[in-house]
Amino acid sequence: MAEYADITYAVHDRIATVALNRPAARNGYTIRMADELADAMDRADRAEDVRVVVLTGNGKDFSVGADLSQGGFDFDAETGPDPAWQEPAGRCSKRIFTMNKPVIAALRGASVGGGITITLSCDYRLASTDSKFGFVFVRRGIYPEGASAWFLPRLVGMGTALDWMVSGRVFGAEEALRAGLVHSVHEPDSVLDKAYELAREIAVTTSAVSVAVTRQLLYRMSTTDSPFPVHELDSRLIGGLGASKDAVEGVVSFLQKRPPEFGMRVDADLPPYLPWAEK
Structure with a gap:
């Protein structure tokens, strides 16, 4: 429309x-x-x-x-x-x-x-x-x-x-x-x-990809019957930060005391293994 x-x-x-x-x-x-x-x-x-x-x-x-x-x-x-x-x-x-x-x-x-x-x-x-x-x-x-x-x-x-x-x-x-x-x-x-x-x-201050993942983590995972499946997923997310340009930019911009310039895109850079991705 x-x-x-x-x-x-x-x-x-x-x-x-x-x-x-x-x-x-x-x-x-x-x-x-x-x-x-x-x-x-x-x-x-x-x-x-x-x-x-x-x-x-x-x-x-x-x-x-x-x-x-x-x-x-x-x-x-x-x-x-x-x-x-x-x-x-x-x-x-x-x-x-x-x-x-x-x-x-x-x-x-x-x-x-x-x-x-x-x-x-x-x-x-x-x-x-x-x-x-x-x-x-x-x-x-x-x-x-x-x-x-x-x-x-x-x-x-x-x-x-x-x-x-x-x-x-x-x-x-x-x-x-x-x-x-x-x-x-x-x-x-x-x-x-x-x-x-x-x-x-x-x-201005946040990463689009980080916000997208965090928002859905809270909605999709906060009602699980234990913290273990949540920890399994966030361990995988944290383990992949070495390949995240936004994570590098977040740290560098903080150390340089300047606003971040995050470049990752929601339409291309969301982790492919998110359990809700196909829902």
Whole structure:
């Protein structure tokens, strides 16, 4: 998709900005938005001129969740979906999960239902003081989506996840910060600037290949039943550093007290033996 209807996509200074773009509908989530977000994340992940993605929303809200006025899902209600059908929020959250590039969500106003579950696989969530969050599914007689029942307890613990999901209550930025759902809270007009500030720091100071491997190590390996398979993999990674140009540059730039100039590419230089490479 070169152009989008429900989102916008732009790249500047190695940062891709993906913005929900239905402000008149408070960025209500649609099937088209779901597919456009998945496509945009794929586009950013494959672009070597992109180091970091900032996910945000145009207007005063990130997203109020599913736009119920847009009708049903993309299948016949009488016959139901075919076995390969994927619910819309998960189309975005799963693609973010598999990213090699870090994703920073800049949130303000309402982030409710699908408007919060699509961000749970982001690396950072920055909120504004006027942010409101809610996993409101039980209050609509529906179920959590976007694989949120997997992501949320890992972010905030099972007790808090149960409270938020079973009650379906709406809560503010300070509670989200205390629980670890968001990393920081800022004034509404500055939250996006803070996201770009963080994005620029990552883009300038880190190795793209190191970030890609580290991000997936945390997601894929932190839930193993022991540290042994993790140590087996990181031993292989560390053992291969002698052939890593980025590792040499990292040490030399540190000793020379200058910014690093990492040259390895995610599309060409990821270790071929990573266990998730074919998934």
